[in-house]
Amino acid sequence: MITLISELTGTYGPSGREENIREVIERKVAGKVDEIYTDTLGNLVAVKKGKGRRIMLAAHMDEIGLIATFIDEKGFIRYSNIGGASPFYSLGQKVRFKNGVTGCVFYEQKLEEFKELKHERMYIDIGTRSREETEKLVTPGDIAVFAGDAVEQNGRFISRALDDRIGCAILIKLLEDLEDTENEIICVFTVQEEVGSRGAGTAAYGLMPDIAVAIDVTNTGDTPECKPLSVDLGKGPAVMVKDAYTISHPLVKNALIECAEKMSIPYQLEVISRGGNDAGAIHKTAGGIPSGGVSIPCRYMHSPCEMVDKSDVENTVKLLKAFVSFKF
Numbered sequence: 001m002i003t004l005i006s007e008l009t010g011t012y013g014p015s016g017r018e019e020n021i022r023e024v025i026e027r028k029v030a031g032k033v034d035e036i037y038t039d040t041l042g043n044l045v046a047v048k049k050g051k052g053r054r055i056m057l058a059a060h061m062d063e064i065g066l067i068a069t070f071i072d073e074k075g076f077i078r079y080s081n082i083g084g085a086s087p088f089y090s091l092g093q094k095v096r097f098k099n100g101v102t103g104c105v106f107y108e109q110k111l112e113e114f115k116e117l118k119h120e121r122m123y124i125d126i127g128t129r130s131r132e133e134t135e136k137l138v139t140p141g142d143i144a145v146f147a148g149d150a151v152e153q154n155g156r157f158i159s160r161a162l163d164d165r166i167g168c169a170i171l172i173k174l175l176e177d178l179e180d181t182e183n184e185i186i187c188v189f190t191v192q193e194e195v196g197s198r199g200a201g202t203a204a205y206g207l208m209p210d211i212a213v214a215i216d217v218t219n220t221g222d223t224p225e226c227k228p229l230s231v232d233l234g235k236g237p238a239v240m241v242k243d244a245y246t247i248s249h250p251l252v253k254n255a256l257i258e259c260a261e262k263m264s265i266p267y268q269l270e271v272i273s274r275g276g277n278d279a280g281a282i283h284k285t286a287g288g289i290p291s292g293g294v295s296i297p298c299r300y301m302h303s304p305c306e307m308v309d310k311s312d313v314e315n316t317v318k319l320l321k322a323f324v325s326f327k328f
Contacts, residue, residue, distance in 0.1 A: 001157075001169065001173070001310070001313065001314075002150065002152040002157065004028075004169050004172065004173070005150050005152075005157055005159065005162075005165065005166065005169050006149065006150040006159075007024060008021070008024065008025070008161075008165040008168055008169055009150045009159040009160055009161045009162060009165045010149065010150065011024050011165075012096070012098050012145060013061055013062055013063055013145075013161075014062060014063055014064065014065030014082050014083075014143045014145050014194075015062040015063070015064070015065065015082050015083055015191070015192045015193070015194045015195045016062070016082070016143075016191070016192055016195070017062075017065075017098065017143055018042055018061045018062050018191045018192075019042075020098075021061045021062075021165075021168075022038065022042065022044050022061060022189065025044055025061065025168055025172065025189050026038075026044055028172045029046045029172055029175050029187070032046075032048075032175045032176060032178075033046040033047055033048050033175060033187075034047055034048055034049045035047040035049070039202070039203060039206060040202070041191055041192075041198070041199050041202045041203075042191040042192075042199065043188055043189065043190050043191055043199045043200075043202070043203040044061070044188070044189040045186065045187075045188050045203065045207070046175065046186070046187045046188075046189075047184065047185070047186050047187075048175065048178065048181070048184065048185040048186075048187075049184055050180075050181050050182050050183045050184040050185065051182060051184070052181070052182035052183035052184065052328075053183045053184070053210040053211055053328050054183070054184045054186060054207070054208075054209045054210045054211070055183050055184065055185055055186065055209060055210065055211050055212070055213070055323075055324055056186045056188055056203075056204060056207060056209035056211070056212040056213070056282070056289075057171055057174075057185065057186070057187050057188065057212075057213050057215060057320065057324070058188045058189075058190050058200050058203070058204075058212065058213070058214045058215065058278040058279075058282065059164050059167030059168045059170065059171050059187075059188075059189060059190070059214075059215045059216065059278075060164045060167065060168075060189070060190045060191070060192075060193030060194070060197075060199070060200070060216065060277075060278060061164075061165075061168060061189045061190065061191060062083075062190075062191055062192055062193055062194050062195075062199075063083075063145055063160075063161040063163070063165070063194065064081070064082060064083035064084055064085040064145070064163075064194050064302055065081075065082040065083065065085065065143040065144060065145045066079040066080070066081060066082065066085055066090065066095060066105070066119075066124065066143065066144045066145075067079055067080050067081075067082050067141065067142070067143045067144075068124070068138055068139065068140050068141065068142045068143070068144070069140055070140060071131045071134050071135060071138070071139075071140070072123075072131065073130065073131050074129070074130065074131070075126070075128035075129055075130050075131055075133055075134040076123040076124070076125055076134075077103065077123055077124040077125075077126065077134065077138060078120075078123055079119065079122070079123070079124055079144070080119055080120075081119050082143055082194065082195065083194030083195050083302075084194065084302050085119075085302065086302060086303075087107075087117045087118055087119050087122060088117060089302060089303040089304070090105045090119075090122070090146075091105060091106065091107060091117065091122070092104070092105065092106065093105050093146055093147075093304055094146070094147040094148070095124060095144035095145060095146055095147055096144060096145060096146075096147040097137075097138055097142050097143070097144045098142065098143070099137070099142075101126055101137045101138060102126070102147060103124040103125055103126040103127075103138075103144060104124070104125045104126075105122060105123075105124055105125075106122065106123065106125060107121055107122045107123075108121050108122070108123075124144060126138060145160070145161070146160040146161070146303075146304040147160070147304075148160045148304050148305070152310070155234075155309060155310050155311065156233070156307050156308065156309050156310060157307070157308050157309075157310060157313070158305055158306070158307045159305075159306060160303075160304045160305070160306065161306070162217060162298060162306040162307075162308055163216070163217045163298065163301055163302065163306060164193065164215070164216050164217060166217060166296055166298075166308055166313060167215040167216050167217070167296065168189055169313070170215055170296070170313060170316050170317055170320065171187045171189070171215065171320075173317050174187070174317055174320050174321060174324075175187060177317065177321060178321060178324070181324055181325050182325070183324055183325065183326075183328075185324050186207055186209060188200070188203045188207070190203060190278055193216075193277070193278055196281075197245075197276070197277070197278045197280055197281035197282075198281070199278075200214070200278035200279075200281045200282050201281035201282065201284075201285050204281070204282040204285040204286065204289055205285045205286050208286055208289075209289060210289075210290070210328075211251070211252060211289070211290050211291070211328065212252075212279065212282045212283070212289050212290070212291040212292075213252060213256075213279070213291070213292055213293060213294055213320075213323070214240075214277040214278040214279040214282065214291070214292075214293040214294075215293070215294050215295075215296075215316070215320070216277040216278065216293065216295055216296070217295060217296045217297070217298035217301060217306070217308065218231055218238055218240075218270050218272065218275075218295035218296070218297060218298060218301075219231070219272070219275070219297075219298065219299075219301055220232055220233055220297045220298065220299050222299075223299060229272070230268065230269065230270075230271065231268050231270055231295070231297050232268070232297060233297050233299060233307070233308070233309045233312065234297075234309040234311055234312060235266055235268055235297070235312075236260075236265065236266030236267045236268055236311075236312060236315050237260075237265075237267055237268070237294050237295065237296060237297075237312055237315055237316040237319055238267070238268040238269065238270035238294070238295040238296075238297060239253060239256045239257055239260070239267055239268070239269055239270065239292070239293075239294060239295075240253070240270045240277075240279070240292055240293030240294070240295055241253060241269050241270060241271045242270075242271050242272070243270070243272045243273075243274075243275055243276040243277065243279075243280070243293075244272070244273060244274050244275055244276045244280075245276035245277075245279070245280025245281075246276060246277075246279045246280045246283055246291060246292075246293070248279070248291070248292035248293065249283065249290035249291055249292055251290045251328070252290050252291060252292030253292050255323060255326050255328065256292060256294060256319065256323055258326075259319060259322035259323045259326060260319055260322075262322070263318060263319070263322050265315050265318050265319050265322075266315060267315075267319070268297070270293070270295050277293055277295070279291040279292060279293045294316055294319060294320065294323075296308050296312055296313060296316055297309065297312055
């Protein structure tokens with residue numbers, strides 16, 4: 001699994017610029033499905049046909065980033081965020097543009113208090129000496145992402161962009177392991193989730209599935225002095241009950257729980273008041289689609305060192321494999 005995760009997390013693909021990661025995923029699933037195509041907005045749709053219920057599984061390809069907005073006379077790049085890129089997580093990090101140019105993120109020295117840290121008081125330094133030199137390499141509109149390699153250590157995966165390349169890896173593994181099912185399985189690798197789940201809504205409207213499940217990461221409550229949350233690393237995938245955008249449909253939530261219990265798969269229940277996933281856009285589409293979510297517990301979300309547990313990943317594959325064969 002680490003080889004697949006390394007390839008996915010090592011591929012450039014911020015929101016709205018998912019071409020590279022889509023090509024990688026398409027190569028991985030081609031030949032394992034009956035139909036594969038890219039829709040108008042850029043979602044990759046992989047269909048394993050069946051005569052039963054049409055089940056949509058969505059994992060987003062895009063990652064957060066920093067978009068260049070202005071280059072000053074000394075060549076420093078001012079930027080804005082793409083998605084939930086925190087200024088605190090970005091500070092002091094290496095970032096990489098699509099063309100491979102690497103930069104350092106830092107802040108104005110005149111900043112008096114660290115709590116004043118905001119993206120508009122920060123910049124990317126690629127080591128140039130003038131605006132003209134920088135513009136040969138980076139122009140306004142170019143997007144940088146965090147740089148770094150994936151590591152497997154102590155039964156955990158640590159990497160940038162596990163949100164949500166780990167969900168993509170799970171769907172790829174599911175398609176590799178999945179035998180024929182009565183239900184029709186539609187795996188959608190969505191675009192622009194980090195900026196409002198824009199891809200998932202359009203994909204669901206075009207597909208009109210009977211049931212949908214978003215596969216994404218979720219925060220944990222198991223680190224020192226963190227906010228209370230009933231999700232821990234290593235205790236199994238989290239069946240989503242509620243987030244800020246979705247109350248899971250009972251049909252989907254109960255089926256996931258029944259599958260987990262029948263297969264003796266450890267699971268947790270996710271109830272959060274902030275954040276959301278692609279289910280938020282899917283369930284309101286085309287008159288309403290019964291939707292829910294399976295979340296992979298993740299520490300340090302939206303940082304360059306997100307962490308998930310290997311057993312949670314493996315158990316998520318097992319849970320989804322049982323779910324797509326469920327008799328609804």
